[in-house]
Amino acid sequence: MAIVLGLDSSTQSLSALLLDTAAGAVLADESVNFGNDLAHYNAPSGFIPGGANGEVHADPRMWLDALDLVFAKLVASSAPLGRVEAISVSGQQHGTVYLGAEFSDRLDVLDPQQSLAKQIAPVLTRKTSPIWMDTSTGRECREIAAAAGGNDEVCARSGSVAVERFSGPQIRLFFIHEADDYARTEVIHLVSSFIASIVAGRSVAIDYGDGAGMNLMNLASLNWDPVLLDATAPGLREKLPPLAPSRAIAGDVSRYFAEKYGVSRNARVIIGTGDNPSSLVGMGATAPGQVVISLGTSDTLFAAMPGPKTDPAGYGHVFGNPAGGYMSLICFRNGSLAREALRDEHKLTWEDFDRKALSTTPPGNNGRHMLPFYGPEITPRLDLDAPVLVGDDDFTSGKDKPALVRAMLEGQFLNMRLHCRWMGVKTERILLTGGASRNNGIARTVADIFQAPVERLAVPNSAALGAALRAADGLGENLEELYLHFCKPDAGSRIDADPAAAEPYDKALTLFEATLEKFIS
Ligand code: ADP
Ligand code: XUL
Numbered sequence: 392m393a394i395v396l397g398l399d400s401s402t403q404s405l406s407a408l409l410l411d412t413a414a415g416a417v418l419a420d421e422s423v424n425f426g427n428d429l430a431h432y433n434a435p436s437g438f439i440p441g442g443a444n445g446e447v448h449a450d451p452r453m454w455l456d457a458l459d460l461v462f463a464k465l466v467a468s469s470a471p472l473g474r475v476e477a478i479s480v481s482g483q484q485h486g487t488v489y490l491g492a493e494f495s496d497r498l499d500v501l502d503p504q505q506s507l508a509k510q511i512a513p514v515l516t517r518k519t520s521p522i523w524m525d526t527s528t529g530r531e532c533r534e535i536a537a538a539a540g541g542n543d544e545v546c547a548r549s550g551s552v553a554v555e556r557f558s559g560p561q562i563r564l565f566f567i568h569e570a571d572d573y574a575r576t577e578v579i580h581l582v583s584s585f586i587a588s589i590v591a592g593r594s595v596a597i598d599y600g601d602g603a604g605m606n607l608m609n610l611a612s613l614n615w616d617p618v619l620l621d622a623t624a625p626g627l628r629e630k631l632p633p634l635a636p637s638r639a640i641a642g643d644v645s646r647y648f649a650e651k652y653g654v655s656r657n658a659r660v661i662i663g664t665g666d667n668p669s670s671l672v673g674m675g676a677t678a679p680g681q682v683v684i685s686l687g688t689s690d691t692l693f694a695a696m697p698g699p700k701t702d703p704a705g706y707g708h709v710f711g712n713p714a715g716g717y718m719s720l721i722c723f724r725n726g727s728l729a730r731e732a733l734r735d736e737h738k739l740t741w742e743d744f745d746r747k748a749l750s751t752t753p754p755g756n757n758g759r760h761m762l763p764f765y766g767p768e769i770t771p772r773l774d775l776d777a778p779v780l781v782g783d784d785d786f787t788s789g790k791d792k793p794a795l796v797r798a799m800l801e802g803q804f805l806n807m808r809l810h811c812r813w814m815g816v817k818t819e820r821i822l823l824t825g826g827a828s829r830n831n832g833i834a835r836t837v838a839d840i841f842q843a844p845v846e847r848l849a850v851p852n853s854a855a856l857g858a859a860l861r862a863a864d865g866l867g868e869n870l871e872e873l874y875l876h877f878c879k880p881d882a883g884s885r886i887d888a889d890p891a892a893a894e895p896y897d898k899a900l901t902l903f904e905a906t907l908e909k910f911i912s
Pocket of ligand 1: 401402403404686687688689727728730731741744825826827828829830833
């Protein structure tokens with residue numbers, strides 16, 4: 392039984408959660424919001440706005456400043472960092488960080504008197520990092536698929552067809568457009584393995600959970616796939632860290648964190664994983680039979696799987712399950728930021744997404760519906776810059792605001808219901824997490840559309856919780872026992888589906904699908 396720290400470097404924030412596993416208690420919960428707390432990076436939602444041709448990048452120095460800041464906040468709140476026995480990391484998936492030959496030496500001698508960002512910036516060989524929202528690599532995806540023998544082959548090997556946001560296509564684009572900088576890159580990390588490397592003070596391995604989101608890992612051998620490496624960029628094998636199981640220990644915490652923030656020198660660092668695999672742990676859902684919907688910046692639906700199963704339509708993914716085996720996932724790019732865009736465009740509040748809109752409109756919205764995409768969507772792949780509205784004039788002109796809110800939420804979750812069929816999972820109960828899951832109107836819409844009860848946990852940040860639980864797992868604690876303490880559904884927050892909504896939503900699904908098909912080439 393131990394004190395363990397989980398860090399989650401997500402799209403919009405970095406969170407830290409300190410647990411006492413013996414007491415079953417949360418000792419500290421701090422977070423840094425990139426847009427608010429590090430406003431000088433001009434990334435209000437965690438990425439650099441205005442990228443051309445689908446490019447979405449973030450500044451890795453911002454992630455490092457957030458790491459310093461979150462530890463300073465932990466110290467300020469008197470969190471017992473001197474008693475931490477293990478630390479692990481969760482990171483937004485697919486994003487890549489490019490580092491030169493001096494990276495490892497630099498990690499060894501980090502000076503506690505200076506910031507992480509200042510010391511690591513000189514060894515970045517690519518100033519900014521492409522993140523999961525990037526859709527700029529369509530050409531590179533086609534080239535990789537062609538070189539590897541087709542997308543079916545890429546999917547059979549890696550668990551996903553070549554996908555624009557995945558690391559392999561992003562690496563290829565860098566190699567093609569910035570060949571010299573690619574050549575001087577010694578190591579390419581994912582966000583999770585980059586942050587874990589900083590914390591451990593040495594370049595650490597990538598786990599099977601996050602590694603599977605690169606189009607480079609062979610799902611069967613759990614090693615880098617030679618065909619995919621060759622199809623992506625020359626000399627790539629030498630630039631990738633090794634792959635390892637999620638509970639692998641990277642070493643002790645770096646001297647930097649011990650001296651600067653008083654973290655116990657003996658704290659072990661367990662390698663990182665992606666935010667979705669981490670949430671699978673944080674929701675206590677690593678055994679098959681449970682379905683999780685996460686409503687963060689992206690909306691995702693995922694579940695542990697007994698064996699790998701791929702999506703014939705090419706939208707879904709198979710990742711490693713941090714507890715062993717596999718998980719399947721479907722990701723939607725127009726999640727919270729699309730809900731925010733509608734809220735701001737029509738001068739609404741989250742309260743309007745809660746009781747107000749839903750109490751004055753019926754399930755199915757009398758046929759009024761929306762393709763709820765304010766920017767490129769990945770499931771299905773579609774480039775729109777504004778939602779498509781189908782219905783009467785009051786609705787399409789934006790006058791009928793309650794109908795707009797309902798149409799947005801129904802569009803998002805009908806689209807989710809439509810695109811998760813391939814997983815073949817039974818949605819008898821849905822575990823809901825992510826920033827938007829606290830909204831009861833949104834939770835009710837999920838319950839009614841899937842016709843399943845929705846439950847939320849007492850600890851809301853499941854990705855950070857998953858990192859902390861994985862840290863304890865790395866020390867040899869039993870995950871199933873930890874779930875009993877930390878992953879209990881909050882009984883008061885359960886929402887049961889209204890059976891009367893079943894029929895209107897079956898009809899709404901047909902209408903939604905027909906409109907969607909007109910836009911998919
Ligand atoms: P990420 O982990 O991807 O950075 P979070 O899971 O922290 O994101 O979720 C952040 C999002 O949660 C915000 O973009 C915001 O739109 C959404 N959110 C927060 N509170 C509410 C609410 N009451 N209703 C709806 N959405 C909310
Ligand atoms: C999953 C995905 C996102 C990111 C950011 O494939 O792209 O969910 O992990 O949360």
